[in-house]
Amino acid sequence: MIMIQELSWAVGGQQGEGIESTGEILAATLSRLGYHIYGYRTFSSRIKGGQTNYRIRISTKRVLANQDYIDVLVAFDQETIRLLANRLHPGSLVIADSTDFRAELPAGSSVRLLEIPLTSMAESLGNAVMKNMVAMGATAAVVGFAPETFTDALRRRFGSKGETVVNQNLAAVQKGFEAVAAQLGSGDTFHLAKADGRHRYLMSGDEAAAFGALAAGCRIEAAYPITPASEVMHWLAEMLPKYGGVVVQTEDEIAALMTAVGAGYTGVRAMTSTSGPGLSLMMEALGYAGATETPVVIVNVQRAGPSTGMPTKTEQSDLNEMVYGSHGDLARIVLTPGTVEECFYDTARAFDLAEHYQVPVIVALDLANGLGVQTVEALDYSCLKYDRGERVTNEELAALEGSQFLRYKFTPSGISPRAIPGQPGGMFLATGNEHDQTGHIVERVDNRVQIMNKRMHKLDPLVNDSLAFVRHGLQDADVVLVAFGSTIGPVLEARERLEAAGTKAAVVQVRMAAPFAASQFSDLTAGARKVIVVENNAGGQLYGLIRREVPALAERLASVRKYDGTPFTAGEVVAKCQEVF
């Protein structure tokens, strides 16, 4: 038995069998013990049946992605073993449910196998679904936790179902623990080092984004269900009413964004949440928000495209559409949080940016950080600035003495103080047609050029935005890895490995993809021999964006892409980067 600093655990079986809650309970429990957690579920667009697995990485240090390998795998069927076999290493342990199948390990592998009749043990306690809790007990034994460790989490999860259910589940954990403890050889346990015991919080990016929106003062969410963004809506449907807010489930995504635009125009912080297909449907409405300078926030949780694609698989392939979508020329902000924590901060910030600049802001999550869970440190609420942007006051309006308020007044910044309905004397026309300073439709060439310039340049200050990029690592790096969204997790870890292997590497994380702060980016990558863009898509969309924005970098720029629907691991990043070094 050796002391390890982290453990990769997984459970797999058929959908609808409780795999998801098993993973959740384990993650919650260990998070409470002070471990850092990363959890990611693989599933398919199907309600019952079909293989699913939940991989959890438990560590004494911060973890933002899964490991390349799995140490302990709980398998409820042979398919799980087949699908995850390539993740097993010589020291891995497989706990297989021997009730229904005879586990077969890859030929010649030295993986250890523990066959336990998890289901029959659960049945003997009264309910086959508790096989998950038996497995949890088994896991506890392997990792060296007392079965009582899970008591709290189980109470929270099953408390509402009554004491009997709680006790049955506790018994199941106990039983699994005992069964395994009895069989364990000395080399079979993974002794996980004690955690720091600090209080952390476990959440997914979808939840973090929804929470960020609520905290930032969002009061209306209009949305249409879609994987993997529905969780944002569900969380807000539960929470917004507690703060007097409303969630409207609209008839489609066009209505969703237009409802939010209506609310934004009226002066309420409003948003929608969607994924690729919905985003595509919103392209006309996005342009409308831009043309009318109406603040609105769109959380887009990307999934594998094109078209319906693979709704339950991750990808980062909506970047092109987010940055270049909608007809005509249009300013918009695209934020690309990487960690779950950043999903909170960036979504909250999106509302400030939307109102400050009077533009649509897209917050781009991806399935991996949207549905993946991470432990989060106590949040830093200084990000909540409640910058409501420039508003004309009733006094200023009164001083107009009936003359027309200039909603789209030409100002040096390009930002014009706005009035909201209800303000006497502030009446104006908001229109997607070209208009003059009052808002009235005009097609004069001089006005057209002026107002286009106003709209196109009002975001210029953002090229100096200090949150546009985050740079990690040495100043004199030889290689700079570039990433956005969830890919930052494996990339940061890859950087450490590269450095450990002697490569001076740094990471530039893109947190704001539009407007793209090109000269900052140039500075941040200056001096590097190679700049490698690592992204989860086939088209090299961020790579292309950087070529366009910083063409001088092109010769030093390389592209690493993955588009099989799964997130990178650090090992994959290292391997692929080494190919292009």
Place this chain on the structure above:
Amino acid sequence: MIMIQELSWAVGGQQGEGIESTGEILAATLSRLGYHIYGYRTFSSRIKGGQTNYRIRISTKRVLANQDYIDVLVAFDQETIRLLANRLHPGSLVIADSTDFRAELPAGSSVRLLEIPLTSMAESLGNAVMKNMVAMGATAAVVGFAPETFTDALRRRFGSKGETVVNQNLAAVQKGFEAVAAQLGSGDTFHLAKADGRHRYLMSGDEAAAFGALAAGCRIEAAYPITPASEVMHWLAEMLPKYGGVVVQTEDEIAALMTAVGAGYTGVRAMTSTSGPGLSLMMEALGYAGATETPVVIVNVQRAGPSTGMPTKTEQSDLNEMVYGSHGDLARIVLTPGTVEECFYDTARAFDLAEHYQVPVIVALDLANGLGVQTVEALDYSCLKYDRGERVTNEELAALEGSQFLRYKFTPSGISPRAIPGQPGGMFLATGNEHDQTGHIVERVDNRVQIMNKRMHKLDPLVNDSLAFVRHGLQDADVVLVAFGSTIGPVLEARERLEAAGTKAAVVQVRMAAPFAASQFSDLTAGARKVIVVENNAGGQLYGLIRREVPALAERLASVRKYDGTPFTAGEVVAKCQEVF
């Protein structure tokens, strides 16, 4: 009186007063005399009232854009003079209707003014609307045509209304001619050199595109009305039924494209036509056509955006969305015809490309070439290849003996022979979800990568496409101007002027914007000191595309943009290019 090779004529007044038909009759008549014509109407999103003007350039040489100046202006109101004053030159002649207003010319201008009571003369003949025909007669006198020149065109236009109407109109022309002839001073006439008398055809790009579609075998158009694309639909609504085809006016643009996709899937050449707002609504459907590899053609006639923008003003600002729109990674073809003739050829070709590569093809017009009219030489029908793409035969299907047909078979080219409904044994599933070779939904990582590669790379041969670019001018040019769409007209003319002024200039016309044939483009611009991208948009969309695709060019690349809703003239191109030389 001197002999001139070309004349710039314009008529302006209020919408609904017959300005449009006046322009059309003049253009048609002079085209029949063998002149080259370019005609462009300025109008607004309003049915009656509001200034409109029709500018026509009449030349003994090919003309693809309006002149910088106007020689003869027929003005029905002062607003026309005010709006077009900056186009008048010292030798210009203004024929003003003195019935309703007293024309005022810009202070100090040496423009000649002929005040004629056009309206009262028409009234005296029985109908005020004939003021247009009086103006036509006046024009004839100024330009030195006999009034009878117009007889033919008038008969064609008014014949259906009966002999009386025809005769009244003829009389109006006669009257206008006489009234002016009497007043003309010797310096007041513009003697236009005789044309070559060759038979040419006068059409707009919208008509040419519709005609190209019909000739290429399109049998279903599903569309929703929108300026400036409705004319495509109108033309097809009239003509398709004569060939057994159908036009469906759908409830929106999503339905339009999906109806066309349904027809394309079934094996009929089908299309839709739209403009920016409709294109934005089609983004999800575009991705669907891409994912299912269904041939379909979208004619997108661009107008000034963003959002509703300026529906009757020209712009080339949908390039970003056409090339990068829709979520996920997606192959599509974007053709960008420049001249009206090319609108015919490229739309016809789009159907071949769509079926050959089994992809959606967007044919990008803009308002200037979509609604502008040009004389066209006899068409070259060798462009009609009727390449229906690879189809599996019934015999091949029978040979499968009941085993599943592989609709998405992995082939070296990435193109898989398709079956259409009705073919026995060819049944398959078309889906926007990720699928395997049979079409069935699968999410396996290996399959995913393979089928993405298939779809993403099947257009690779097009990087060698000989029609991707057209290069005009010297091989050893110092400056290369780059343009797409209608802008090619003024740019070609600017090239001539630059060359006349001693700059060695060439033009590279982009006829295919996606896939972008980067290495051809590099070759075509190699050696130039400066490569200037001239385009009708604020964002520099083509400029950005080239930076992304050919970053090595960035240092030599310059951007010239216009986004006031009007097309460039050659003079503007020259002036703006000289600024960035």
Place this chain on the structure above:
Amino acid sequence: MAVQTKVSFKTDAKPWWCPGCGDFAVLAALQRAATQLGLRPENVVLVAGIGCSGKIGDYFGSYNIHVLHGRTMPVAQGIKLANRNLTVIAASGDGDGYGIGLNHFIHAVRRNIDLTYIVMDNHIYGLTKGQYSPTSEKKFRTVTSPAGVYEQPIQPLVLALAAGATFVAQGFSSNVNQLTDLIMKAIRHKGFSLVNVLSPCVTFNKVNTYDFFRANLVDVADGGGHDPHDRTAAMRRITETGGLVTGLLYEEEGPSFQDYIPGYPETPLTEAKIDLPTSEWDKILKEHFG
């Protein structure tokens, strides 16, 4: 505060409509209704669609939002939810409202948020120059139906009732008094109200002209009165007349969407305090994610 005098809701803008267009009367009726109801311009938002009809906002002196083609309904709902004190009026054309925007309409009806929807129904696409619309009659010849329309026309009143509308009325541009009255009632109605207005397009529709409507329209009360609370009778009247009936066809009082929303405050959301103490967020953090 100064005594507030009635306002006319007029603006300086000169309408872009063709002389004789039915939409002038709709504007006039709306202005009169708003004036007679004593509304304040700052508390009214007019949400207009794209079309000749959609220009109405330019000429109506309130807050105005001219949206995308077909999208008046979601925007209007977003506005009302954001500030329940506002009077929200949406205005569409028949293409805007019953063509591209029909889905939003039906769903707005069943959501029953308190707003008034005026559709200027000229049986044609005016602004795009005369294509047939969803309410165009069969056989109608236009640039997109050179051989005549062959779709069954949409019957807006029937559809609204079928979707559960709580207020359904129809007016005609030639009868501004009735129209004013209907619009006033519609605005007063708590919940979603539809006023379909037969508003002739004198330029492109030579079939459904003023004369046509004058000759064919009946009043709902003609021939014996009509109980506007009787949904079946309303449906029957519409069917009998082939939709050529004006007046208040149906009204049903009752709670509207707002009354049901859990936790929805009496004060408008625009006035909600959003910068809550961070302790609030810490509480959520612990309860939900701890």
Place this chain on the structure above:
Amino acid sequence: MAVQTKVSFKTDAKPWWCPGCGDFAVLAALQRAATQLGLRPENVVLVAGIGCSGKIGDYFGSYNIHVLHGRTMPVAQGIKLANRNLTVIAASGDGDGYGIGLNHFIHAVRRNIDLTYIVMDNHIYGLTKGQYSPTSEKKFRTVTSPAGVYEQPIQPLVLALAAGATFVAQGFSSNVNQLTDLIMKAIRHKGFSLVNVLSPCVTFNKVNTYDFFRANLVDVADGGGHDPHDRTAAMRRITETGGLVTGLLYEEEGPSFQDYIPGYPETPLTEAKIDLPTSEWDKILKEHFG
């Protein structure tokens, strides 16, 4: 040609539906109907939407096209127009068909192109895991309506009739025989036919269960027969039963869209000769542009 035997329209694929899902019965009924009508698999196209319901295409042995969420209708119409000899069947869920896709549905009804539309109505969004749908009843609690739904539910049969449908029927997953019969009739109907199927979602809808429907559904003919050619009676039956009625509610024979299209040939457009002699184009060039 060999004698054609009847085919079963079954495929090898194992359905992804949850055990007990109502959609199994819809698949079975559709397969039986197609078999009994003696259709050939190559001449049938099944157009399916996105949702659990939309998976039906994978299991039905014809040409299949699984479209975008809400877009079965335009695709189905495009297919039928392209090849009038095909039997075109569209299949949606209630969210797909009456939520995001409702506009296309209403317009398809009034266009009356010959196709059959089967909606698997489980009053819930199944595939996205249990949000309420447009047909969900009031007060229904889901993840997006934690305090219960407050919209008035869509009544698909009423809307279809209101839009002028020429064939309206409703089936129930527990009555496969009736459903088979209704689908056969619908396919035979010349024009647009709607078969709404109450098809329980056993996983997410614990309100509108098999038992609920068994307890509440009546047959249209119960209590004295029903004349399916009487639109008013159909409307009344639906209203009386709150929509909880099965059977053929309405059918109206007559020409369909295809019969009106000017110049639309008897032979499918797929067989049209398109590479005409260039003289044809020269003729147009001269006549239109000369």
